[in-house]
Amino acid sequence: MKDKKAINFPKSIENFLLHLHPIKIDARAVKFTRTFGLGGITALLFIILCVTGMVLRFSYVPSVAGAYDSILALERETIFGHFLRNLHHWSAKLMIIVSFLHMVRVIYSMAIFKKRAENWIYGLVMMFFVVAASFTGYLLPWDQLAFWAVTVVTQIIEYIPFIGVPLADMVRGSSTVDEQTLLNFYTLHTGILPLLFIVLMSMHFWLIRKAGGVALPKIEKPEKVNVNPNLIWIEIMAAAIVIAALFLTSAFYHAPLLEEANPLVSPNPSKAPWYFLGAQELLLHLHPVFGAVLVPLAVTAFFVYLPFFRVKNLNVGVWFNSPLGKQITIQSSIVSFVFTFVLIYLLDHFLHFQLWFTSWPMWISNGILPFLAYMLPMGAYVYFWKAKKQAENTEILLACTSILLSSYLSMLFISLLLRGEGMTLIF
Ligand code: HEM
Ligand code: HEM
Incomplete structure (x- = not known):
């Protein structure tokens, strides 16, 4: 592969990128179809969720009396409020799909055995965190969809013999989905889970480098190419396409919002x-x-x-x-x-x-x-x-x-x- 001209980044960014990647990598690792960029796109979505989430926090009120109205106010009165909420919503959905596909990719490209086994375990824990972050976020709009979906899931937990009810009470922070549940989910969602996720992600990235990069079939004398611009260029392009697709989706498709949660009227069917x-x-x-x-x-x-x-x-x-x-x-x-x-x-x-x-x-x-x-x-x-x-x-x-x-x-x-x-x- 012929090396293109390196992209000129400011020194600090160049150094940061070289902490994430080595200077040279196997030319086969650069091919898009090796990873489909799925791990990188998951990381990008996490960053988008953190940025949009932090802005949403300015207007969101984490209480039963205020949550739903604060979402309505955000959508109706704040400039780009609707767009911001949509962006957070669609990024969260996409993150579940992309991280699942990434998991499927590493399995079928035989990239989970031997020195990569430990990273597989980190990956599984991260998958759990992605689902936990989506689930805790799901309750926050406090509409009928949110309230009854969380009720259905915590009722499923109650089915577990012996420990089911105390476990469900622990998740809810109460015997029903109420003010305490909303507060617990808010704290987990906007503080604890993202923080732990950053720690896990750092370990995940470090273990990829420790394993010598992505898994590739063994060959004699593999060709090496510079990460900048060969890989960096693909990463920038993939990020630009994902961001553009998310912006377009968020401009035209709204995140659902039903009537305010009513614990006395359950929708039929009630779905998780x-x-x-x-x-x-x-x-x-x-x-x-x-x-x-x-x-x-x-x-x-x-x-x-x-x-x-x-x-x-x-x-x-x-x-x-x-x-x-x-x-x-x-x-x-x-x-x-x-x-x-x-x-x-x-x-x-x-x-x-x-x-x-x-x-x-x-x-x-x-x-x-x-x-x-x-x-x-x-x-x-x-x-x-x-x-x-x-x-x-x-x-x-x-x-x-x-x-x-x-x-x-x-x-x-x-x-x-x-x-x-x-x-x-x-x-
Ligand atoms: C892995 C990361 C994250 C995921 C998967 C995620 C997922 C979600 C989901 C699914 C919702 C419900 C959206 C809706 O349909 O209305 C939500 C809402 C919310 N999230 Fe996140 N989120 C993440 C990170 C964050 C972070 C880091 C913050 C803030 C620091 C945050 C703040 C919020 C707030 C304030 C809401 C309520 C507003 C709303 O429902 O539109 N999120 N999140
Ligand atoms: C949820 C957030 C995750 C992020 C941000 C992430 C990120 C990444 C990145 C950037 C890579 C480098 C290669 C690539 O892009 O495919 C990678 C590789 C890897 N990931 Fe993840 N990952 C996540 C979740 C997972 C999950 C759920 C699993 C499996 C259960 C997993 C297991 C692995 C393994 C085994 C590798 C090494 C693959 C190889 O050597 O070819 N990761 N991850």
Whole structure:
């Protein structure tokens, strides 16, 4: 690759950039399709959220009596108030999507094993923080959408046996969603969470450098290029495109704001924030011990342990590890999406285990049976790859990951678009 002319930054900025990046990097790391810039875009969105959030704080009133009116006043009376709120809203939505895609990218480019395993754990904690920041922000406008979404999620927490109610009370700071909840969420949202996020992000960046940059397939004598301008130029372009797209979206599409929160009138259906809708869907079909405890715990354990599974023939930096890995990933994503969709339809209309086995305990008829209805076919499908196609552990891990991610997306799709009044399926 021919080096272009370096961009002339003031010395302080140049030094700062060289703390983030080394002076020279592998030419293959500069290609946009290596990372799709997803990690960098997530960082950019965080900066936009901090800047817009700090300005929103000037007008926002964190109390039940004042929150909703302060948002109305911001939208109606403050110059660019509406735009500012929209920018914060759309950046938050985009941040969840982009950080999720970044997670998917690092998995499928085999960039989470060995020396990158620790950074994967930091990444998971950061993902939790992104969701926590979005969730605490969700309540702040104090409209019907905000109030009932947070009520639904804290009620899901209550389902957890033994510790559910005290845990939900701790999240709310009270036994219902009220003034104390709003204040707690505001403190977390505008202080504690962003601060912790900055610490985690610094560790994440440092560990990327410690691992020698992004994961790339091993070759002899890789070509090196200067970071300035090769990488810096791409970063500037990507940032400009994201900012322009966000500005345009915020100019034309408003962040939703319903009537002021009314604890006495619940909307029908009452839905959790959109990223939790997959979990809400799961609870429609599974006993809470399974839906709120066992399944989430097992899935979390799988993702935490993912880089530590023993893998054979690992090809770090090679997309999907091998051509078979690519085939397995694509097929199992499609199979799992369609299978989850069909199973939910069947559970809603035909597989009435609870009515068929009324004398059985609920945790069997509404827990083990629907759980097995999912696990047995999916287990058989994975076994088929192992036994018939001689897939290695690495490819089997890709299959399991794709099945889990795709099932969640399928449930999210149904709950977001196909659940109407009383949470019935509508097409
Ligand atoms: C990871 C970072 C952040 C995320 C994901 C995030 C997310 C959100 C979301 C989803 C909302 C509700 C927006 C709506 O629909 O109205 C919100 C509101 C708000 N956020 Fe953030 N935020 C972040 C950082 C910050 C920071 C750093 C501050 C201030 C220092 C802040 C201050 C506020 C305020 C004052 C509101 C209420 C105004 C409103 O709802 O429009 N946010 N945030
Ligand atoms: C939420 C905020 C996050 C930010 C700001 C961030 C930022 C970054 C950046 C800038 C990179 C360099 C390469 C690239 O751009 O893809 C990177 C790499 C990486 N990230 Fe993240 N990340 C975040 C979340 C996550 C999550 C959720 C995970 C996984 C659970 C994760 C795991 C990793 C790993 C393993 C690498 C090394 C990849 C490689 O060597 O190719 N990160 N991150």
